[in-house]
Amino acid sequence: MLERLPDDLARQAVTHSSWTDRRSDSYERLAFLGDSVLSLAVTTHLYPRLEADAYGAGRLTKIRAQAVSGRSCREVAERLGIPERLRLAAPESVAGPATEQLARTERVLASVIEAVIGAVYLEFGYLETADAVVEAFTPEIERSLVSPADFKSALQERLARRGTIVTYEIAAEEGPPHERTFEVVAMVEGEPLARGSGRSKKDAEQAAAEAALESLSA
Known part of the structure; x- marks a missing residue:
């Protein structure tokens, strides 16, 4: 779905705040939105799968937290080629080691994948976005169910x-x-x-x- 985004949204989703004079043109607002959409999509996917007697709210919270953690978001971002998109989006003035560092930073990659989710939500709505989120995060969701990290x-x-x-x-x-x-x-x-x-x-x-x-x- 990233390829189907309008150019302006696709560009904003991979624009770091240090690359633009207007912070609102960076991925930060989209990431704020995408964080909520990601959490809701994974929660809605998990809720009917897990029996109420065995999975109370506390256990559900831990499973979801692992599935959407910074590490999980980074892994999804890497599978979707986000680091390379960041490198291509970087202005020439900052290309090089600084951009390479951003493209490897968990916090940045997690924020960008959330920004992409936010952009997809704005363009295509919740239902289509939720399906795409679950598909993208399936390995992380399954791992959180099979091997909960504590x-x-x-x-x-x-x-x-x-x-x-x-x-x-x-x-x-x-x-x-x-x-x-x-x-x-x-x-x-x-x-x-x-x-x-x-x-x-x-x-x-x-x-x-x-x-x-x-x-x-x-």
């Missing part, structure tokens, strides 16, 4: 066997309020064990816990 619990259990506990500290916050990225440090006995980043504190903590588990297994 790295924090796994790390806590592993450390408990050693008689230690893990705490999480926010090391940095970047970006505007609607596009915030958090960096979290997993601390054990006052020492940093691993770092992780995400678009929410919970996502960042999960990423830090995952990295910590990998370091303990190395």
Whole structure:
């Protein structure tokens, strides 16, 4: 559906705010819209599939959060060729390492895929957009159902066997309020064990816990 978008919407969906004098011409507003459409489309897809007795609101929330996480959005963006679209859309004045960095950044790719969803919603309406979203995110949705990620619990259990506990500290916050990225440090006995980043504190903590588990297994 990206190929069917009008040129102005398609261009806006891959325009970083630093590439334009008017912030409203960037992907940010479209991403704000697309975030809600993505969440609703995945929720509506999951709700009738999962039995009420086994999947309460809390469990549904965790499954959806994994399916639409920054990491999931990045994977979808990469499958759809978004990094290359970003490279092609970049002004000549910023082409090169700076653009390459943006094209590899999870926060940027997640925002762009949300912007694309927002643009598709504006052009084609909810029903057609929801079908396209579910199709694009099917691998991520299925993975969240088969292998729910709870790295924090796994790390806590592993450390408990050693008689230690893990705490999480926010090391940095970047970006505007609607596009915030958090960096979290997993601390054990006052020492940093691993770092992780995400678009929410919970996502960042999960990423830090995952990295910590990998370091303990190395």
